[in-house]
Structure formats: structure tokens, C-alpha cells
Amino acid sequence: MNGLYKFSFFKVLCFCLLSVFFSSNCIGFNKNKNVLAQFPKAETKQNFPKNNDDIGKFILKYEPTNSNPEIQRIFIESQIFDKIINNLNNSGLIMRQNIPVTFQDCGDPNAYWSYKNKEIIICYENTAYDLFLFHEKAKYPIEKAMEKSINETIFAFYHELGHALIDTLALNAVGQEEDTVDEFASVMLYRNHDKNFAAEVVLDSSEYYELLYKEKEKSPSWDEHTPHDKRLFNLVCFVYGSNPEKYEKIFIEKFNLLDEENIASEDNLKARKEKCQQEFTKKTDSWNRLLLPHYAIKNNYQRSSFPINNSPGMSERGIYW
Numbered sequence: 001m002n003g004l005y006k007f008s009f010f011k012v013l014c015f016c017l018l019s020v021f022f023s024s025n026c027i028g029f030n031k032n033k034n035v036l037a038q039f040p041k042a043e044t045k046q047n048f049p050k051n052n053d054d055i056g057k058f059i060l061k062y063e064p065t066n067s068n069p070e071i072q073r074i075f076i077e078s079q080i081f082d083k084i085i086n087n088l089n090n091s092g093l094i095m096r097q098n099i100p101v102t103f104q105d106c107g108d109p110n111a112y113w114s115y116k117n118k119e120i121i122i123c124y125e126n127t128a129y130d131l132f133l134f135h136e137k138a139k140y141p142i143e144k145a146m147e148k149s150i151n152e153t154i155f156a157f158y159h160e161l162g163h164a165l166i167d168t169l170a171l172n173a174v175g176q177e178e179d180t181v182d183e184f185a186s187v188m189l190y191r192n193h194d195k196n197f198a199a200e201v202v203l204d205s206s207e208y209y210e211l212l213y214k215e216k217e218k219s220p221s222w223d224e225h226t227p228h229d230k231r232l233f234n235l236v237c238f239v240y241g242s243n244p245e246k247y248e249k250i251f252i253e254k255f256n257l258l259d260e261e262n263i264a265s266e267d268n269l270k271a272r273k274e275k276c277q278q279e280f281t282k283k284t285d286s287w288n289r290l291l292l293p294h295y296a297i298k299n300n301y302q303r304s305s306f307p308i309n310n311s312p313g314m315s316e317r318g319i320y321w
């Protein structure tokens with residue numbers, strides 16, 4: 001073995017010396033190999049799990065809460081998240097691992113994807129703060145304020161789901177990730193639910209950003225999130241793009257709200273309207289294409305009957321998208 005080892009070492013040494021001579025080098029070569037090894041292997045048909053039991057699931061958990069027991073009770077009794085999670089688990093989406101979706105006390109209003117623990121966390125305080133804004137600040141009656149707060153929490157969940165899928169499925173999502181997952185959340189809501197319900201959730205979330213904007217809550221300039229007023233209008237733009245006739249009024253109302261001192265000209269409005277319509281189609285198609293390889297082939301998996309709109313459909317290869 002020693003002789004062989006010496007012989008191999010001698011060969012490698014010669015190769016390195018030759019490589020250096022021809023302006024390549026051993027260290028560079030090895031580095032490239034390591035870089036390539038970091039890329040996940042492409043998903044192939046052979047790698048697909050054979051049945052539903054082999055696919056990772058989203059697992060809903062409600063941790064005990066000291067701060068907001070009433071909000072926890074409403075979530076548990078309404079079963080809204082049970083339905084959303086069940087819908088996802090039966091959508092044909094092939095996950096490589098189980099992902100907990102955990103409601104818990106955090107100490108501040110937040111929702112986030114834990115890269116370390118591979119877990120979606122939704123803080124009870126997040127919904128409590130929504131309720132404060134919609135009820136105390138915007139003066140909605142408590143029932144309406146709660147409905148809007150639940151909708152904002154649903155949007156926050158889909159936003160975090162975007163982070164989760166980009167991470168765990170190694171999606172090729174480029175650009176500012178916070179904006180990307182706002183778009184993902186909007187697309188998935190339209191894809192997985194009735195479109196009127198999806199529009200309501202996105203618009204209630206846009207109103208949440210409107211209230212933050214009015215409260216003059218600003219994130220520091222180093223923060224990765226887009227400012228509230230831009231997020232508000234991006235969401236309204238998406239909904240407008242889904243049905244320009246239906247959402248014309250709300251679009252103009254919000255457009256003027258953002259820029260009170262410089263009222264938008266007719267030309268500004270016209271140009272933005274056209275863009276919103278293009279963007280709705282473009283973003284929906286882009287996400288559908290990006291997710292296509294991660295959905296199961298028809299007949300192996302059944303979609304649930306929980307509100308799913310009729311679009312988009314199936315690819316020529318018989319794959320849901």
C-alpha cells in the first residue's frame with residue numbers, strides 16, 4: 001500500500017506541477033469541485049417518493065400561550081390553519097422533510113422562517129398587533145378587525161412558506177427575497193384558494209401595511225424589507241392585475257393615498273395599471289414554472305377538495321402545476 005500511495009502521490013504532484021505550468025492550478029481545481037458539490041442534485045423522477053407516506057408534511061402545532069389565549073382559541077376553533085395545512089399536504093407538493101408550523105409566544109409581533117430549525121414560526125403577538133391596528137387604530141368593529149387580523153396572519157404564513165420552500169427545495173429564486181416571497185404568497189393564495197378569498201387576504205394585508213405607514217412606523221434603511229408604502233402598493237397592484245374592472249376603485253384610492261402631495265397624473269395611473277396586469281400574469285406563470293418540478297405526477301396523489309380555484313391545471317406530462 002505504501003508503494004502505491006507513494007506512486008499516487010507522485011502522480012498527483014506531477015499533475016499539479018503541470019497544471020500550474022499551464023495556468024490552471026490544483027487548489028483552484030479542487031475548489032471548483034467543492035463548489036459544485038454544494039449544489040443540490042437535480043430532482044429526477046427516480047428520486048420521487050413512492051407514496052404519500054414518504055413525502056414531508058407540514059405539521060401544525062399550537063404551543064401554550066400566556067399572552068394571547070383568546071387568539072389561540074379562535075385559531076384552534078376556526079380550524080382555518082388546519083384546512084390550509086391539510087390543503088398543502090394534499091396538493092401534490094413533494095417536500096423532502098417534515099416542516100413544523102408553530103404558533104407560539106415570541107415576546108414581540110413577528111412571524112419568521114427558522115433557517116436553523118427548518119420551522120415556520122407564527123407569533124401570537126403578530127395577530128394581537130394586527131388586532132390592535134385594525135380595531136384600536138382603524139376603528140373597525142372587533143369582529144371585522146379579527147377577520148382582517150386572521151387574514152393578515154394567513155398572508156404572513158404564506159410569506160414564510162415562501163422562505164421555507166426557497167430554502168428546503170433550493171429554488172432558484174433571485175432578487176430581493178422579502179419581495180419575492182410577498183409575490184409568492186399572493187400567487188399561492190390565488191392558486192390554492194377561491195380567488196375572492198385570495199384577493200380579500202391580500203388586500204387586508206395591504207391595509208396592514210397602510211396602517212403601519214400611517215403610524216409612521218419605519219424600518220431602518222439597512223433592513224431587508226421593502227418600505228411599508230411600497231409593500232402596500234405592490235399587493236394592491238397584484239390584486240388589481242387579477243381583475244382590473246373589479247378592483248379599479250380600490251386601486252385608484254390606494255394610488256392617491258401613497259402620494260398625497262404629488263397626486264398621480266392620468267399618465268402615471270395608466271402606465272402603472274398596464275404594468276400591474278402584466279405583472280399578475282408574469283408572476284403567476286413564473287412561480288408555476290418554478291414549482292412545476294416539485295409537484296407529483298397525476299394519479300399518484302390526489303388533491304384535496306378544500307377551496308382550490310380551477311386554474312392553473314396540468315402540464316402536458318400530466319403534472320400538476
Ligand SMILES: [Zn+2]
Pocket residue numbers: 159160163178181
Ligand atoms: Zn420574510
